[in-house]
Amino acid sequence: MSRSSKYPEQFRKDAVELVRSSDRPLRQVARDLGVNHETLRNWVKIAERGQAKPSDAASAASEDELRALRKRVAELELEKEILRKAAAYFAKEMGR
Structure with missing residues (x-):
């Protein structure tokens, strides 16, 4: 990510993994982590793009x-x- 975030990268990765592995809705995971649900949704989208095709x-x-x-x-x-x-x-x- 080019712009700085108030959340450490490892926290973002762990949050995305929690969303993927949990049967709880994204909104609930975001609430439990104290993160805006749209922020968490963006992290998941970014992670999915990163897995789909590595950058050139x-x-x-x-x-x-x-x-x-x-x-x-x-x-x-x-x-x-x-x-x-x-x-x-x-x-x-x-x-x-």
Whole structure:
């Protein structure tokens, strides 16, 4: 959310989860939490949009991170193979 809220993000997430998991009406959950029902309804709508389709920026960032991690794994596997061969070579030399 770009604008600040008087409610912490974790509180908003917990409130949305409570609405989803409870069989109580949204208005009652909002009343119990001391939140305006329209505010809570907006949080639920925002959360549903967030789950339906991740933002393009977040998706691109995830793909970039995945690409970087795969590259790092390939580098580490190559290093491991080099070290394995070196260890075998030196084990043979020491065995003479």
